[in-house]
Amino acid sequence: METIDTRDIKTNDICKNDLKWQIEYNPQRCTLCGKCVAACTFNAIKVNVERRRKVYSEGPLPDPHVKWITEPVIKQVVTCSKNCVGCGMCAKVCPNEAIKPVFNEHNRYNVMFRAENAESPKRGGRSNLHTEGRTLDKIKIGRISQMTDPSLDAMRHTFDILAPFGRVMPPESLPFIVEDGDLKMNHSMPTTNWIYPIIIGDMSVGALSTRMWEAVAIATAYLNEVVGLPVRMCSGEGGMPQKLLKSRYLKYMILQIASGHFGWNRIINAMPHMTEDPAGILIKIGQGAKPGDGGLLLAKKVARHIQEIRGVPKSDLLSPPNHQGLYSIEESVQKMFLSMNAAFKFRVPVAIKVAASTTSVSVYNNLLRDPYNIVGGFFLDGIAGGTGAAHEISLDHTGHPIVSRLRDCYLAAVHQGKQGQIPLWAAGGLGMMGTLAADAFKMICLGANGVFTGKLILQIAGCVGNDFGKCNACNTGLCPVGITTQNKTLMDRLDVDKVAENIVNYFIATNTELKKLLAPIGNSTLPVGRSDALITVDKNVATRLNIQHVC
Amino acid sequence: MCRIGAIKSKRYLHPSNALRLMRSQQKGHDNSGFAFVMQDLGGMFENYKDLPVLSMACTNDGMHIAEDILHSIGFVRVMQWSPDVHPHEGLNIEPMPNYVFEVFNYPHSYKYAPKEEKEELLLDTRLKLRKALEEADEGYVYSFWPDVLTLKEIGDPRDIGTYFGLWEENQDFTAKIITAQCRQNTNYDIVRYAAHPFFLQGYTTLVNGENTFYEKNRLFQQSLYKGYIGFESDSQCFLYTLHYVNKILKWPLKYFKHVITPLPFEEMQMRDNSEILMRIKASLANLEINGPNAVISVTPDGTLFTTCDSKKLRPVVVGKTDDTVIITSEVTGINELMPDRDISQDIYPNEREMVVVGSDLNVERWKQ
Numbered sequence: 001m002e003t004i005d006t007r008d009i010k011t012n013d014i015c016k017n018d019l020k021w022q023i024e025y026n027p028q029r030c031t032l033c034g035k036c037v038a039a040c041t042f043n044a045i046k047v048n049v050e051r052r053r054k055v056y057s058e059g060p061l062p063d064p065h066v067k068w069i070t071e072p073v074i075k076q077v078v079t080c081s082k083n084c085v086g087c088g089m090c091a092k093v094c095p096n097e098a099i100k101p102v103f104n105e106h107n108r109y110n111v112m113f114r115a116e117n118a119e120s121p122k123r124g125g126r127s128n129l130h131t132e133g134r135t136l137d138k139i140k141i142g143r144i145s146q147m148t149d150p151s152l153d154a155m156r157h158t159f160d161i162l163a164p165f166g167r168v169m170p171p172e173s174l175p176f177i178v179e180d181g182d183l184k185m186n187h188s189m190p191t192t193n194w195i196y197p198i199i200i201g202d203m204s205v206g207a208l209s210t211r212m213w214e215a216v217a218i219a220t221a222y223l224n225e226v227v228g229l230p231v232r233m234c235s236g237e238g239g240m241p242q243k244l245l246k247s248r249y250l251k252y253m254i255l256q257i258a259s260g261h262f263g264w265n266r267i268i269n270a271m272p273h274m275t276e277d278p279a280g281i282l283i284k285i286g287q288g289a290k291p292g293d294g295g296l297l298l299a300k301k302v303a304r305h306i307q308e309i310r311g312v313p314k315s316d317l318l319s320p321p322n323h324q325g326l327y328s329i330e331e332s333v334q335k336m337f338l339s340m341n342a343a344f345k346f347r348v349p350v351a352i353k354v355a356a357s358t359t360s361v362s363v364y365n366n367l368l369r370d371p372y373n374i375v376g377g378f379f380l381d382g383i384a385g386g387t388g389a390a391h392e393i394s395l396d397h398t399g400h401p402i403v404s405r406l407r408d409c410y411l412a413a414v415h416q417g418k419q420g421q422i423p424l425w426a427a428g429g430l431g432m433m434g435t436l437a438a439d440a441f442k443m444i445c446l447g448a449n450g451v452f453t454g455k456l457i458l459q460i461a462g463c464v465g466n467d468f469g470k471c472n473a474c475n476t477g478l479c480p481v482g483i484t485t486q487n488k489t490l491m492d493r494l495d496v497d498k499v500a501e502n503i504v505n506y507f508i509a510t511n512t513e514l515k516k517l518l519a520p521i522g523n524s525t526l527p528v529g530r531s532d533a534l535i536t537v538d539k540n541v542a543t544r545l546n547i548q549h550v551c
Numbered sequence: 552m553c554r555i556g557a558i559k560s561k562r563y564l565h566p567s568n569a570l571r572l573m574r575s576q577q578k579g580h581d582n583s584g585f586a587f588v589m590q591d592l593g594g595m596f597e598n599y600k601d602l603p604v605l606s607m608a609c610t611n612d613g614m615h616i617a618e619d620i621l622h623s624i625g626f627v628r629v630m631q632w633s634p635d636v637h638p639h640e641g642l643n644i645e646p647m648p649n650y651v652f653e654v655f656n657y658p659h660s661y662k663y664a665p666k667e668e669k670e671e672l673l674l675d676t677r678l679k680l681r682k683a684l685e686e687a688d689e690g691y692v693y694s695f696w697p698d699v700l701t702l703k704e705i706g707d708p709r710d711i712g713t714y715f716g717l718w719e720e721n722q723d724f725t726a727k728i729i730t731a732q733c734r735q736n737t738n739y740d741i742v743r744y745a746a747h748p749f750f751l752q753g754y755t756t757l758v759n760g761e762n763t764f765y766e767k768n769r770l771f772q773q774s775l776y777k778g779y780i781g782f783e784s785d786s787q788c789f790l791y792t793l794h795y796v797n798k799i800l801k802w803p804l805k806y807f808k809h810v811i812t813p814l815p816f817e818e819m820q821m822r823d824n825s826e827i828l829m830r831i832k833a834s835l836a837n838l839e840i841n842g843p844n845a846v847i848s849v850t851p852d853g854t855l856f857t858t859c860d861s862k863k864l865r866p867v868v869v870g871k872t873d874d875t876v877i878i879t880s881e882v883t884g885i886n887e888l889m890p891d892r893d894i895s896q897d898i899y900p901n902e903r904e905m906v907v908v909g910s911d912l913n914v915e916r917w918k919q
Contacts, residue, residue: 149761149842150864157862160815168833171800176827181803183827192833194816417774420836522763523841524861525813532766 014078014116018108020469021084021101023076029098032072036090036099041478041490044084045099048075074099080116083109087464087471089480103469121392122296124474124484126289126384126429126455126467129396134384134429135403135541136439142535142550145522154512154519161514161526162230163450164423165254165280166192166349166376173373190373191349193279196223196231197526198440198510200503201427201454202256202282202353204236204263206297206306206317207388207474212461212483215496217244219503220252229507232279234452237295237319239263239309245270250278256353257340258284259294260319262310271343280376281340281350283332285323288381288428290390291355291399294319298389300477303486329366337374351377356400356428364409368418375422379452380406382428386455388484389475402428403446407545410447410529419529423449431456432467436506437513446545447529458483460506461499555732555747555757555867556879557847558888559855559908563593563725564875566702568888570712573733575887576880577708583734585711586703586746588694588755589726591853595632596700599654602629603673606701607680608647608743609690616683617651617692624676625658634702634715634724644706644714647690652700670752674778681780691743694750700726703746708733728849732757745783749790752778753851756793758786759880760844760865768792771837775799789846792838797850804850806831808905808919811840812861847878855908863902869914870897876908 016022023045037045054067076084084101091100113121145151152159167190176183200220205213220233237258244250245267255278257264286292297306297317307314326332332352340350352375354363360380367375382402387395406426413419426448430439432455440451458465462481465471474484482494518524521533534547542549554576558568569587596604603626607617621628631653636646661669677695684690693701704711712718732747747757762768765785772779772791776799779791789811796807813832819825832839843864847857857867857878869878870885872892877885882897900906903919 145761145763145842149763152862158815162816164833164836168836169830171795171834174830174834176800176802176830178801178803181805182824183802183806185827185830189830192829194829194833414770414774417771419771420833522761522843525839525841527764527767527841528836529767529770530764 014080014112016076016078017104017106018112019078019083020104020107020109021086022104023074023084023090024100024102025074026098027071027073029096030074031096031098033095035093035095036074039089039093039480041089041480042085042087042473042476043082044077045074045090046077048073080113085471085473086469087473087480122389122475123392123395123472124386124388124390125395125465125472126386126432127396127399128467128469128472130467132401134433135401136442137433138538138541139442139534139536139547141441141445141517141521141533142548143533144520149522151522152519152524154515157519157524159515159518159524161197161511161518162194163197163526164192164420165195165232165351166190166423167370167373168192168421168423169373170418170421190376191347192376193349194230195279195450196229197444197450198231198436198507199254199425199450199452200231200233200457201452202234202236202284203388203454203457204238204256204295204297205240205309206238206262206301207236207484209479209482209485209491209494210305211491211494211496212458212499215461215494215499216457216503217249217253218496218500219507221249222500222504223507224252227504227508229511231507234282237262237284238297238306239266239311241309242266242270246273246275248276250274251276253278254280254282256282256284258319259321259323260317262312262317262319265311266309277344277348279348281344281348282379283336283340283350283352285352286355286381287353287387288355288383288385288399288402289387290394291357292321293390293394294321296389296475298475298477301484301486306486329363333367333370333372333375338372341374349376350374351379351425353379353381356380356382356402356405358400360400360405361408361412364422365412365416367422368413368416370422377423377425378409379425379427380409382426384429384432385427386458387474402426402430403443404544406443406448407446411546414529419447420449425450425452427452427454429455434459435513437510437517440510441514441517442534445527445530445533447531449528457503460502461494553732553734553747553759554880554884555730555759555845555847556877556884557728557730557757557849557855558875558877559728559853559912560875561727561912562874563722563727564729565720565725566717566729566731567712567720569729569731570708570717571887572877572879572884573708573731576884577733582707582709584703584705584746585708585731585733586748587701587729587731588748588750589700589729590698590755590849591727592698592700593725593727594723595630596654596698599630600698602654602656603695603697604700605651605653605655605695606693606699607651607690608649608693608703609651609684610648612687613684613689614649614651616687616689617680620680620683621655621676624672625660626655626676628653629656630654636714637716638714642706642710642714644704644710646704646714649690650702650715674752678777678780696750696753699750699753701748701750703743705743728853728855730755730757730847730849742783744781747784747786749784749787751790751794752798754790754794754798755849756786756790757847758789758844759867760786760860761842762786762788762840762844763842764840767837768840789840789844789848793848793850795838804854804856804907805905805917808858808917810835810838811858812902812919813839814919845880853910856905857900858905859900859902861902868897868899869906870894871912871914874912876912876914878906878908
């Protein structure tokens with residue numbers, strides 16, 4: 001008999017019970033094929049042996065004997081650095097359902113990680129704190145056409161589902177003259193492109209694996225050229241492959257410039273060789289998921305091809321939290337907007353993306369004055385948006401919900417009589433429940449011209465993460481599904497064609513669903529600002545958004 | 552559903568024609584009111600074409616309020632006429648104590664004022680009168696404009712006709728253009744201001760339909776021009792858009808259609824002037840309408856036209872004889888007034904058309 005000295009238990013030793021995810025393993029079902037260990041990119045499980053005491057008896061009468069055996073098992077690694085993130089790859093590859101991660105609600109991880117490492121935990125994903133319900137789920141489209149005006153037929157009638165991207169001039173400023181009873185333009189105007197009201201949000205090549213980014217780009221081209229939906233994709237901060245910059249597909253891409261200016265030396269070098277203008281430029285000031293924080297691409301994801309595209313050495317790539325040298329709205333309009341407009345000879349609309357904030361209305365009000373007519377869109381990103389990497393503290397505790405802030409911006413424009421002049425685009429958790437059409441439609445009724453979505457695209461591609469702490473390992477470079485990694489072996493897990501197909505299918509379904517929402521309220525064009533179509537049973541939501549309260 | 556109608560003639564016509572036009576379509580409306588606007592006036596108003604006519608329904612106190620305001624501005628009354636009323640029991644009507652039609656001379660200081668200044672004065676004065684009467688709850692002022700006369704009342708159109716003696720045709724009370732409608736607005740409170748036709752600075756509009764972009768239109772229009780007020784009906788938005796496009800922006804009339812029902816993008820891109828059309832679509836997005844609508848309008852030069860929503864979800868028909876054109880919701884109305892016309896010449900406009908009746912009654916079909 002072995003003796004147990006309870007003083008051997010060290011209080012501060014990490015044990016499995018401290019971790020967020022615990023591996024539940026059933027040796028009886030395990031065939032020891034080893035697939036789970038091979039599939040785990042985080043090295044959170046390993047092959048191990050356990051010493052087992054077996055009592056056995058042979059013969060017709062009890063005659064117990066003790067035998068010690070050594071049995072191979074799959075065992076969870078218990079450290080603060082190589083811990084299970086709950087991605088479930090082990091369960092996915094196990095032929096016998098012998099293993100799976102289970103969330104441990106009694107974990108001490110938040111305390112332990114900081115105490116052990118003197119570091120702020122970083123991860124990807126969205127806010128994992130669920131302190132409030134989703135406002136959009138409390139809103140219904142309640143103004144259904146019945147007797148006074150007929151509902152339309154979603155399958156039979158035609159619908160114009162397009163939104164402006166670019167500066168829209170006030171009617172009295174249109175440079176029109178009347179000649180022989182016709183209107184003619186007597187000087188040029190800012191470019192306004194009409195595009196699908198859902199933009200594929202800005203996820204850089206770098207944050208995404210090259211295969212994933214390529215799949216999104218393929219889907220975008222297919223949606224435009226085969227399906228006929230003019231969907232635009234934003235590059236994210238990090239440039240684009242040279243070949244794409246010089247191709248005709250550039251017209252479907254919105255180029256992003258953020259505070260790190262990553263990739264822009266390559267873009268500028270490619271300009272003389274461009275055969276098409278890009279669809280637009282998006283100046284990124286902030287991101288809803290981590291407002292006040294710059295981009296963060298850890299060195300482990302800066303593979304050779306990423307260095308090439310961005311023009312950087314292998315190191316942590318941290319975009320500053322602000323554009324250096326800009327210190328006021330007026331200045332940003334003069335310097336950034338003007339220079340970006342001028343770069344493409346005023347043919348390409350330039351928009352700006354900011355994180356939703358209590359100051360959003362002031363910013364938008366200021367932009368609406370836009371003396372040079374060069375602000376082509378205001379992209380507002382809410383707290384429930386996603387990111388590839390951020391400090392967890394930023395993800396969970398900073399930010400602003402998108403719905404009321406978008407509404408405020410729209411009503412601020414109405415107050416000035418300038419609604420629609422700088423198109424409003426909203427994002428931040430739209431489609432996070434899988435129903436992007438409904439979210440987009442409600443946001444449009446509240447005043448958005450369109451929406452943009454990023455995280456959902458990853459979900460469509462097969463991202464296994466969720467907002468309950470599952471995976472969220474986009475920052476590690478070890479994405480188990482090959483979406484946010486530059487590791488070639490992991491990228492091979494991703495079927496580019498299948499991802500592109502799924503994205504295309506999702507947009508086709510969403511387009512049908514948008515029609516199914518337009519038809520019952522009798523509209524054949526987007527009901528921007530048609531808040532009279534919305535109802536809610538939540539009095540606070542009704543009051544805050546100025547929509548009808550029902551019960 | 553509303554029924555709307557308009558008559559434009561080379562002859563001066565009595566409003567009994569409008570009453571007959573609308574009564575024959577009574578199965579399509581709920582007989583809850585009668586309102587009409589007369590333009591290009593004849594009879595006792597024929598000699599005052601250049602002077603503004605005030606159309607008002609009010610109490611005695613309301614009369615005093617209005618007169619004080621008009622006198623303080625410097626308007627001098629030239630002529631006043633009130634219809635003889637025939638009240639008797641059983642009439643379904645909610646009459647006001649006074650119906651006043653007064654012709655005024657402009658204030659002395661406006662003797663040499665340009666047209667635009669006079670037009671602004673008339674609008675400002677009407678808005679002032681309306682505000683004062685509204686605050687005191689003593690009456691309604693419908694129009695204050697040269698050569699235009701408006702009457703609106705709540706009740707059964709037949710009884711309203713009886714009350715005002717409108718069934719008997721005479722030569723004193725006539726006009727060459729009469730627009731009329733027989734129903735009170737149902738979406739919002741029943742108020743006299745909510746009854747079509749709506750009038751602003753020479754523009755008259757009636758709509759049979761439901762403008763489901765009312766909220767968008769209203770929010771945009773309310774800051775566009777001082778005369779865009781009330782919004783008691785979603786159909787008022789059509790009047791304000793017409794006024795804005797044609798009078799404020801000074802765009803040719805045909806662009807009204809491009810503003811309220813822009814072409815689908817695919818069609819727009821195939822047009823020679825697609826750049827212009829796209830700009831209109833973007834800049835005037837808030838004036839686009841949706842839902843089923845048939846519109847009839849009159850412009851200051853007496854042009855009468857009709858157009859409808861982009862899916863053609865409401866009826867309208869145009870019929871004509873040598874000296875008269877009628878645009879109305881149902882052909883039964885035209886049959887009532889012009890049974891002997893050539894029905895093969897009737898026009899049932901499609902969703903891309905404006906049918907426009909010019910000064911010499913020439914009927915044109917404009918393709919959007």
